Amino acid sequence: MLKGKTAVVTGASRxxxxxxxxxxxxxxxxxxxxxANRKDEADQLMxxxxxxxxxxxxxQADVSVFSQVQxxxxxxxxxxxxxxxxxxxAGITRDGLLMRMSEEDYDxxxxxxxxxxxxxxxxxxxxxxxxxxxxxxxxxxxxxxxGNAGQTNYAASKAGIVGFTKSxxxxxxxxxxxxxxxxxxxxxxxxxxxxxEKTREAAKENIALKRFGRPENVADAVYFLASDMGEYITxxxxxVDGGMAF
Ligand code: NAP
Numbered sequence: 259m260l261k262g263k264t265a266v267v268t269g270a271s272r273x274x275x276x277x278x279x280x281x282x283x284x285x286x287x288x289x290x291x292x293x294a295n296r297k298d299e300a301d302q303l304m305x306x307x308x309x310x311x312x313x314x315x316x317x318q319a320d321v322s323v324f325s326q327v328q329x330x331x332x333x334x335x336x337x338x339x340x341x342x343x344x345x346x347x348a349g350i351t352r353d354g355l356l357m358r359m360s361e362e363d364y365d366x367x368x369x370x371x372x373x374x375x376x377x378x379x380x381x382x383x384x385x386x387x388x389x390x391x392x393x394x395x396x397x398x399x400x401x402x403x404x405g406n407a408g409q410t411n412y413a414a415s416k417a418g419i420v421g422f423t424k425s426x427x428x429x430x431x432x433x434x435x436x437x438x439x440x441x442x443x444x445x446x447x448x449x450x451x452x453x454x455e456k457t458r459e460a461a462k463e464n465i466a467l468k469r470f471g472r473p474e475n476v477a478d479a480v481y482f483l484a485s486d487m488g489e490y491i492t493x494x495x496x497x498v499d500g501g502m503a504f
Contacts, residue, residue: 260485261286264338266331268292268321268378269348271299273447274397277473278345279303279314281481287343288313290334294320294348313338321348321374322366331381340389343484344382346375346419347397351449353408364411371415375422383430392435393484396423397476400443400499416441420495427493436492440479443499444470466501 265282269275271293280303283289289307291314293300300316307314315337319330334341349371352363375396386392401409402416420439427437444450444461450470453461462468479498482488 259286260343260481263287263342263484264290264334264340265343265345265484266290266292266334266341266378266382267345267347268374269294270303271296273449274442274445274473274476275345275347276303277477278347278480279307280310281474281477282343282345282484283307283310283312283314285481285485286312287484288338289315290330290338290341291316292319292321292330292348294318320370321346321377322369324377324380327374327377327381331378331385335385341382341385342391343393343395344378344386345395345397345480345484346378348374349397349399349415349449351409351412353412355408356410359411367411368415368418371412372418372422375419379422379426383426383435386435387430387433390433390435392433393488394423394426394435394437395480395483396437396439397480398423398439398441398495400441400497400502403441403495403497423495424493431492436483436488438483438488438491438493439495440476440483441495441497441499442471442476443497443502445473445476445498446470447473464503465499466503469500471498471500 270291319326399416
């Protein structure tokens with residue numbers, strides 16, 4: 259149970275972030291729902307969460323912009339006081355072979371996926387250090403662990419999250435703050451629905467369970483790390499990938 263706790267979930271309007279927000283709210287946490295563009299989806303989720311009997315606050319912010327994240331965390335603090343759980347979930351893809359990748363597509367993926375994690379964590383850690391407790395959970399990807407043709411930018415950003423996670427775990431462990439990453443494989447969201455059918459079928463062949471996962475599968479791992487069950491786990495990467503063979 260997460261009763262009395264407050265969680266910030268970035269990129270909560272859709273897909274995995276939405277499932278994480280619903281799971282943590284279902285376990286009793288108050289939720290700060292961040293989104294980039296889709297206000298309607300975020301507002302609808304807020305209503306769904308409030309029906310669960312917990313509080314939710316919707317805040318628009320581009321996680322790649324330091325000052326916008328500062329405002330996001332300030333609003334969250336104003337509303338809820340303490341912040342106990344940060345889930346850095348917001349992420350994008352701009353796939354393409356390196357030979358044809360534009361500088362803009364490389365930079366944008368790094369800015370949102372990796373700098374976004376820095377921005378949010380940078381504003382939350384001082385609060386957690388002060389309260390001497392906290393859980394930080396970063397959503398990386400199996401692609402950051404093993405690579406994938408056509409995703410050099412995305413893989414670099416997600417591998418960066420792994421190094422960031424392990425380093426910060428060592429930096430702030432003495433303050434009873436855990437920092438972990440969850441690495442999803444192929445999960446049914448807007449991000450993977452864009453893949454051509456041929457690629458989806460080929461991907462399934464490399465998954466032991468022979469199917470894509472659901473956002474809820476990732477949310478369950480996040481909840482595990484955020485709850486008392488995750489108390490003695492830090493600096494780890496937990497894969498939720500149906501058993502992918504590489
Ligand atoms: P998704 O369905 O495309 O949703 C992306 C979410 O991120 C949306 O809520 C979007 O907000 C938000 N977002 C995008 N750019 C943002 C920004 N600059 N600032 C704040 N929020 C932003 O993606 P998903 O599949 O749920 O993926 C969620 C996370 O899991 C990502 O980090 C992704 O890399 C990772 N992941 C996904 C898979 C998979 O198979 N789906 C596998 C491995 C890892 P708006 O709705 O407002 O645009």
